[in-house]
Amino acid sequence: MYPLRRNRRLRTSEAIRSLVRETIITPNDFIVPLFVVEGSGIKEEIPSMPNYYRQSLDLLGKEVKELWAMGLKSVLLFVKVHDHLKDNAGTEAINPDGLMQRAIKTVKDACPDMLVMTDVALDPYSSYGHDGIVGNGEILNDETNVALAKMGLSHAQAGADILAPSDMMDGRIYEMRTTLEEEGFLNTGIMSYSAKYASAFYGPFRDALDSAPADIQDVPKDKKTYQMDFANRDEAVKETLMDIEEGADIVMVKPGLAYLDIVRDIRDAVDVPVAVYQVSGEYAMLKAAAAQGWLDHDAVMLEQITAIKRAGAHMMASYFAKDVVKLLG
Numbered sequence: 001m002y003p004l005r006r007n008r009r010l011r012t013s014e015a016i017r018s019l020v021r022e023t024i025i026t027p028n029d030f031i032v033p034l035f036v037v038e039g040s041g042i043k044e045e046i047p048s049m050p051n052y053y054r055q056s057l058d059l060l061g062k063e064v065k066e067l068w069a070m071g072l073k074s075v076l077l078f079v080k081v082h083d084h085l086k087d088n089a090g091t092e093a094i095n096p097d098g099l100m101q102r103a104i105k106t107v108k109d110a111c112p113d114m115l116v117m118t119d120v121a122l123d124p125y126s127s128y129g130h131d132g133i134v135g136n137g138e139i140l141n142d143e144t145n146v147a148l149a150k151m152g153l154s155h156a157q158a159g160a161d162i163l164a165p166s167d168m169m170d171g172r173i174y175e176m177r178t179t180l181e182e183e184g185f186l187n188t189g190i191m192s193y194s195a196k197y198a199s200a201f202y203g204p205f206r207d208a209l210d211s212a213p214a215d216i217q218d219v220p221k222d223k224k225t226y227q228m229d230f231a232n233r234d235e236a237v238k239e240t241l242m243d244i245e246e247g248a249d250i251v252m253v254k255p256g257l258a259y260l261d262i263v264r265d266i267r268d269a270v271d272v273p274v275a276v277y278q279v280s281g282e283y284a285m286l287k288a289a290a291a292q293g294w295l296d297h298d299a300v301m302l303e304q305i306t307a308i309k310r311a312g313a314h315m316m317a318s319y320f321a322k323d324v325v326k327l328l329g
């Protein structure tokens, strides 16, 4: 058709490029992960996540007010639990006065309209650093599901809006959903980490929460018996469709950038919103390269975020959320 059709005409100025742009990033796209610790006055930088912090509850209220003022309206809470409170069953996870339960209330008190999502998995509470209960050298699926349902209920009782199970046990969405229904929490949402891969990109996060699998005899050394094999694509669709049948309101792919084929497959296969978690290793890689002067931080950040949305994400959990929103101006 050339020269009747010249594609470059639509790229001749920023005005025309912005007119035909297919993917637009706004503050509404983001879920902000927040790391919470005990104590007061604590804002400690995570060594492998420059400019990202663990904060104590007294600072959390200020943080969420700042997020809200920026147009960031959803947070995803993670807690770093003291070692002496950890055990194999993750008992502390259902303590009504536990750190997570207090964090939920702190956010709601400071900012009642903020959407509060909570991490539901045993690893921050597990003496073995696993997302489930260990028995006979394995992760016990069904026993773990019972614990996760109790944990989710406890978060709902504390005021969480959306539970975000990140563990990858089979059937945990069903167990959590039926428990919520029985207990009258009809409007509590579930955002399922439905296609979560066994990924080396989670390294910095495990530093942040001190939640890496322990090197102990008869305890699995990694999470490969529950998180997905990164070689698999069709399996992600199977996992995701099952979670929707079991009652998930939102599904998730994790990590982000290396899994955009999966994001598109899932977006095309489902009729619920799709979330993507751009994980700690993705954050750390860009921070490190930018610190060396090897990559333009803001330009690459915006390109990565746009690519994730373009691939099919309706929303993104990202440690870059504040940086991106500041950049958008």
Ligand SMILES: NCC(=O)CCC(=O)O
Binding pocket: 119, 121, 166, 201, 202, 203, 204, 205, 206, 278, 279, 280, 281
């Ligand atoms: N369950 C939450 C995670 O594993 C987060 C991983 C990351 O940001 O690396």
Ligand SMILES: [Mg+2]
Binding pocket: 168, 169, 170, 171, 194, 239, 242, 243
């Ligand atoms: Mg599953």
